[in-house]
Amino acid sequence: MPKARTAGVPFLIPTDRPPARELLFAHIRTTFGTLAGFYGFNAMHVAPLLEASTLSPLAKAGLLEEVSPVTAKTKTGEDFILRPSTVLLILAAYGPYKMNDLPHPLKVSCGGEVFSLGTGVEGRLKTTSEEGIVMIGEEGPIAEAEIVQVLWRALQEFGASAERVRMEVSATGCTQCRAGFRSSFNAHFRTRLARLCTACKRRFKKNPTQILTCTEEKCAALSATAPSILDFLCEPCKKHLRGFLEFLDEIGISYFLDAKYFREGSWYHQLIFRIVTNDAEISLPEAEGVADGMVADAPTDVPTVAPTGSAVTRLRGMVLAEGGRVSKAGELLVGRRLDAVAGVLNPENIERARHAWKLPDPEPPVPHIFLAQLGEYAKRKSMNIFELLRREGIPVRESLGRDSLKSQLTVAAKIGARMALILGQKEAIDGTVIVREVESGIQETVPQEKLIDLLRRYLKKNGE
Ligand SMILES: [Zn+2]
Ligand SMILES: [Zn+2]
Known part of the structure; x- marks a missing residue:
C-alpha cells in the first residue's frame, strides 16, 4: 500500500x-x-x-x-x-x-x-x-x-x-460569448430556483450549467427553455x-x-x-x-x-x-x-x-501447428525448431514443459491444432522430425531441412 x-x-x-x-x-x-x-x-x-x-x-x-x-x-x-x-x-x-x-x-x-x-x-x-x-x-x-x-x-x-x-x-x-450567456442563463434559473431538485439547487450555487445534465423531469423541463449558448456565440x-x-x-x-x-x-x-x-x-x-x-x-x-x-x-x-x-x-x-x-x-x-451490442471479444489466433517433444535432448533441440518456424513466419504452439507425448497431443487437439511435429530422442539425433496429422494420426518422418517446405505446402493446401 x-x-x-x-x-x-x-x-x-x-x-x-x-x-x-x-x-x-x-x-x-x-x-x-x-x-x-x-x-x-x-x-x-x-x-x-x-x-x-x-x-x-x-x-x-x-x-x-x-x-x-x-x-x-x-x-x-x-x-x-x-x-x-x-x-x-x-x-x-x-x-x-x-x-x-x-x-x-x-x-x-x-x-x-x-x-x-x-x-x-x-x-x-x-x-x-x-x-x-x-x-x-x-x-x-x-x-x-x-x-x-x-x-x-x-x-x-x-x-x-x-x-x-x-x-x-x-x-x-x-470569454466574450460566455459572459453574456452566463448572466442570461443564471437569470433564467434564479427566478425558477424553487422548482429545481435539491442537487440542482446546489449546482446553481457552484456550477449552474451542470443543471443541464440533470435527468429529473422538472429540471430537464426547465433546462429545455433555458437560454442556449449557441444563441450567444x-x-x-x-x-x-x-x-x-x-x-x-x-x-x-x-x-x-x-x-x-x-x-x-x-x-x-x-x-x-x-x-x-x-x-x-x-x-x-x-x-x-x-x-x-x-x-x-x-x-x-x-x-x-x-x-x-x-x-x-x-x-x-x-x-x-x-x-x-x-x-x-x-x-x-x-x-x-x-x-x-x-x-x-x-x-x-x-x-x-x-x-x-453482443460483439464477441477478440480471441488469440490458433496456430494449426503444434510442436511436441520427448526427452531432455529433444526438448533442447526443439527450441531451435520453434525459433526456425518463427523466423519463417509459421505460427506454432509448443508445450515445452510437458513430458508425456500423450498429454502433449491432447493439448494439441484441444487448441485445435491440425498438425503435430514430434521430436523424440532419435529424431533429434538423426536431424529428422515426425509430422503427424492430429485427427487421423497419420504420420511420417521427414528431414528437418525439408520441414519448412512441407509445412508451407500443407498450409497453402488448407488455405491458411
Ligand atoms: Zn466567442
Ligand atoms: Zn435537477
Whole structure:
C-alpha cells in the first residue's frame, strides 16, 4: 500500500486486465495507432507521474475542476500529480522538447492510463485508459474535423456503427460569448430556483450549467427553455462552429447540435464534441463492476450506465470518444498562443458498449501447428525448431514443459491444432522430425531441412 497519497483517499488498485481481456485493449490500441498514423499522427509516450507544478497553471485557471487530479507527496516533500490526461501532457511537452521547430500542424498521438478522483463516490481513485490525438498549430475547424474523422473511423472499426452511436457537438464559446450567456442563463434559473431538485439547487450555487445534465423531469423541463449558448456565440465562434459542421457534412458524419451539452472546468472548451452510445437495454454481469468505481465512466456529470434493476441496465449516452479545442490549456502550459485540438477514445467504455451490442471479444489466433517433444535432448533441440518456424513466419504452439507425448497431443487437439511435429530422442539425433496429422494420426518422418517446405505446402493446401 503506497504511503504517498492524498489524505483520506482510499487507494484502489489500478484496473488490471488479464490476458483474455487485454486482447481487446491491445486491438483498440494498435488499430487506433495505425489509423492515426495514417493520418500523420506520430506516437509519443508521456510519463504517468509528473511534478505537480507542471499542471498548476491549469488548476489556477480552473481547467482541472471537472476531474479532480490525484496528487501525491514524496518522503522528501516533492509534490507529484498522476496524469489526469495524456493529451495535456503532449501540450506540456511542447516547450521542453522544442516541438516548435517541427513542421506544423503538428500531429501527435498518445495513450495510456489516466487518473482522477471520482465525482460520484467521494474521493475514490479512478483509473481509466485513453487513446488520444492532438493537433497543434491549426486555427481553423479542419483541425476538429480531422480529429473527429480519426475517432469516428476508429470507433467504426470497433463495432460502433452509425446506428449504434451518435455524434454530439456543442460550443462553450470564448470569454466574450460566455459572459453574456452566463448572466442570461443564471437569470433564467434564479427566478425558477424553487422548482429545481435539491442537487440542482446546489449546482446553481457552484456550477449552474451542470443543471443541464440533470435527468429529473422538472429540471430537464426547465433546462429545455433555458437560454442556449449557441444563441450567444460571437461572430468568430459562430463561424468556427459553422465551418466544423460543414466539414462533418462533407465527410458524412451526422451530428446533433446539442445546446444542453456544456462543459465547465474542463480543458476542452470553445468547441466540444463527443461520440456517445444510442439508447439500448443491456445486461451487465456483476464482474463489470459498474458500481465499484474502478471502471471507466464519463468525466462529466452525464449519466453513463444508469441501473434500473439488478441485472438489466440501460446503456444511455455512454461516452466512447470526446474532444474539443484545447488552445487555452496549451497557452497556459506553453506560455504563448497555441492553437490546439485534441480528442480521445475511452477504451473501457468501448468494451462495455461492445458487450451491450453482443460483439464477441477478440480471441488469440490458433496456430494449426503444434510442436511436441520427448526427452531432455529433444526438448533442447526443439527450441531451435520453434525459433526456425518463427523466423519463417509459421505460427506454432509448443508445450515445452510437458513430458508425456500423450498429454502433449491432447493439448494439441484441444487448441485445435491440425498438425503435430514430434521430436523424440532419435529424431533429434538423426536431424529428422515426425509430422503427424492430429485427427487421423497419420504420420511420417521427414528431414528437418525439408520441414519448412512441407509445412508451407500443407498450409497453402488448407488455405491458411
Ligand atoms: Zn466567442
Ligand atoms: Zn435537477
